[in-house]
Amino acid sequence: MSNEERTFIAIKPDGVQRGLIGDIIKRFEQKGFKLVAMKFTQASESLLKEHYIDLKDRPFYPELVNYMASGPVVAMVWEGLNAVKTGRVMLGETNPADSKPGTIRGDYCIQVGRNIIHGSDSVKSANTEINLWFKPEELCSYESCAHTWLY
Numbered sequence: 001m002s003n004e005e006r007t008f009i010a011i012k013p014d015g016v017q018r019g020l021i022g023d024i025i026k027r028f029e030q031k032g033f034k035l036v037a038m039k040f041t042q043a044s045e046s047l048l049k050e051h052y053i054d055l056k057d058r059p060f061y062p063e064l065v066n067y068m069a070s071g072p073v074v075a076m077v078w079e080g081l082n083a084v085k086t087g088r089v090m091l092g093e094t095n096p097a098d099s100k101p102g103t104i105r106g107d108y109c110i111q112v113g114r115n116i117i118h119g120s121d122s123v124k125s126a127n128t129e130i131n132l133w134f135k136p137e138e139l140c141s142y143e144s145c146a147h148t149w150l151y
């Protein structure tokens with residue numbers, strides 16, 4: 001286990017439109033995770049198709065890509081001990097209806113097709129997604145003054 005595990009988190013177009021960017025970032029900051037990269041971007045269809053390539057045979061895949069392309073997203077990399085697994089816990093379940101209050105999806109959304117946030121589901125997919133969304137030079141290397149107070 002490493003304090004430098006990284007996860008890819010993205011606020012989807014509905015999260016942006018609904019004014020939830022600040023609240024979502026705040027949760028990751030307050031948890032103690034370290035922000036490594038962030039961009040506000042309109043993702044291309046080809047990037048989004050690649051991002052969700054594992055779901056290409058699911059009936060909702062075209063609609064999922066359209067939804068993700070319907071407006072800008074906030075793409076981020078967060079770092080810390082168990083960042084991938086803890087990030088998923090912070091998100092809640094894929095379907096907001098199954099997500100507990102206190103989780104992001106449990107607190108802020110209703111439908112699976114409008115679940116406002118993405119988070120990597122494994123360290124392997126996190127690395128793939130980080131490389132897909134960011135160039136190496138977009139990942140910032142710096143020391144967080146909170147580090148020794150967190151670990």
Ligand code: DAT
Pocket residue numbers: 055060064093094095112113115117118119121
């Ligand atoms: P997650 O985003 O929790 O990792 P996933 O990778 O299985 O979930 O699916 C990616 C996204 O696809 C999910 O956030 C919302 C959408 N999705 C998943 N299952 C769906 C379904 N049954 N109907 C509509 N959209 C769905």
Ligand code: MG
Pocket residue numbers: 119121
């Ligand atoms: Mg997923």
